Amino acid sequence: MSEVEHRHLRSALEFAVLIATEGQKRRPPLNFPKELKPFLSKQRISTGALGRVRRIIESDGVFRSAISAGALPELVDDVGRLWLAGESGWEQRAGSLLDAEAADNESRDLQRDLKRSEKRRVAAEQAAARIQAEVLVRDQSIATHLTELDELRADVMKATEALSEVRTELIDTRNELRHARDREAAAVRRADAAPSDAGIAEARPEAATPNATHDALVAAEASRAAAAAQTRLEEALDASRLFTGELERLLTGADDDLPGRSTAPSSTSRRSERTPIPLPGGVISTSAQAAEHLVRSDAAILVDGYNVAKLGWPGRSLEEQRDALLNRTENLARRHGADVTIVFDGDSVVGAHANRHRTVRVVFSPAGVTADDVIRDEVERLPFDRSIVVVTNDRAIVDDVRRAGANVVPSNAFIATL
Known part of the structure; x- marks a missing residue:
């Protein structure tokens, strides 16, 4: 059983002082212990003075009984009203009330701690669930990037094979162009030699005419072949340049999607490209x-x-x-x-x-x-x-x-x- 300490009687002691304060204003004034006068002007009794006020009131049974009749539950708690009444065994009943109140307070503290622990547990579970979800999203992202990387590697292999074919075709075109130029040069040389054979052609017109016609046809054919070869060479060079640019783009894209390599712009580029929000004038x-x-x-x-x-x-x-x-x-x-x-x-x-x-x-x-x-x-x-x-x-x-x-x-x- 808990002992009834002075602090447990604060409501009753302050009530007694309040009654004494109001009672001295009445005519005739209420009789109260004169020792309470130092406390009448105080709004609240200090903890150190509670024992003294208690002893003053306990020494005046008449005043104690008088204020006990007006101690309403709204003004004085149960322990204080038991003390004011001063009935036999009041201390045991008050001690039981204090024990019950302490048990209730302890139960409320335990319930509050339990609720806090439950909140922390729920928060920890939610945090773990979020982390797990982030891990799953990351794994899916990695799998997607790996698939894209495999596709890019396949594209690079195809591009490499296509580039090899273009190079082979370019070599063949250059050889064909060189042969065409050789044929053109031979035809030019034969055309230059044709005037020196003019006299012979006049002496033997029947023989000269077919040879001159043949040489002219060969020269024209060689010129057409050279022009066609030159055109094909230029087309092949243009196609090679376009293909090389596309290959470099694919290779750059493949490097950017490699795991561990960030696809975001560099910090220097970001700093130079992001623009602060302008503020209104003034x-x-x-x-x-x-x-x-x-x-x-x-x-x-x-x-x-x-x-x-x-x-x-x-x-x-x-x-x-x-x-x-x-x-x-x-x-x-x-x-x-x-x-x-x-x-x-x-x-x-x-x-x-x-x-x-x-x-x-x-x-x-x-x-x-x-x-x-x-x-x-x-x-x-x-x-x-x-x-x-x-x-x-x-x-x-x-x-x-x-x-x-x-x-x-x-x-x-x-x-x-x-």
Whole structure:
């Protein structure tokens, strides 16, 4: 059985002092122990003075009985009313009430701890399910890339064989052209020798005429063959150039899809191609107006979680700061349809807010990785044609993300929009 301590009688003791305070204002005044006068002007009896007030009231049985009649349950708890009544065995009954109250409190504490444990278990299971889903998606993506890689390799083999055939045809065409040119040169030489044989042709016209005609026909044929060969050679060269360009494109595409090789543009290209969102005229980039304008845009918003939370709610615990930021950012995202990702340091609480925040994406950095590094990776990962807004006061990442073409909003300006 619990012992009835002074603190258990606080409601009855303060009630007695209140009655004495009001009673002295009556005419005639209520009789009360004079030793209570130092306590009449106090709003609340200090813990150290409870024992003294108790002894004063217990020493005056008449006053104690008088106030016992007016001790309503709304003003005095059960233990206090038992003490004021002072009936025989009141301490045992009061001790039983205190034991029952302690048991109820312990039961409520156990139930609260059980609910917290259950929430943590559900969060852990959800986090595990998300990770498993991501693994399956990654495996499917790898399988798809491997299939595409096999198809590209087959295309490269076919292209290589086609290129070999083109080279062979090109060699044959060049040989044919060379032979045609040799025949043309021989025909020209015979044509040059024809005037020296003119006298002989006049003496023997019947013999000269057929030879001259034959030479002219040979020369014309050689010229046509040379022209045709030249045309085929030019066509073959054009086809070879086109095929070589297509082959280089296929080979480049195959290299880009190799596992482990990123298909995203290089960081230099991304930084040069992404353009920050322009602000309206007269709006300062570090102001709340600029933050409001950028939040309303269709940009991906990356928030340095603890950098903002600690600035916005410095007097709260770390968990309360995190909850405050998530609740307000959730409302902001719903109002404007914003795409917001909040990045926190630490991996020990992954998934802790998955049930309560469905619009805002929450990311916790893995062990050994800072939130700054996660934000840098997010900026590099997103396509260069997607506008990005980074919310932070951390100079360690401000310069990096600005070079990558992102807008930067100070934490205090972002808090003003929440």
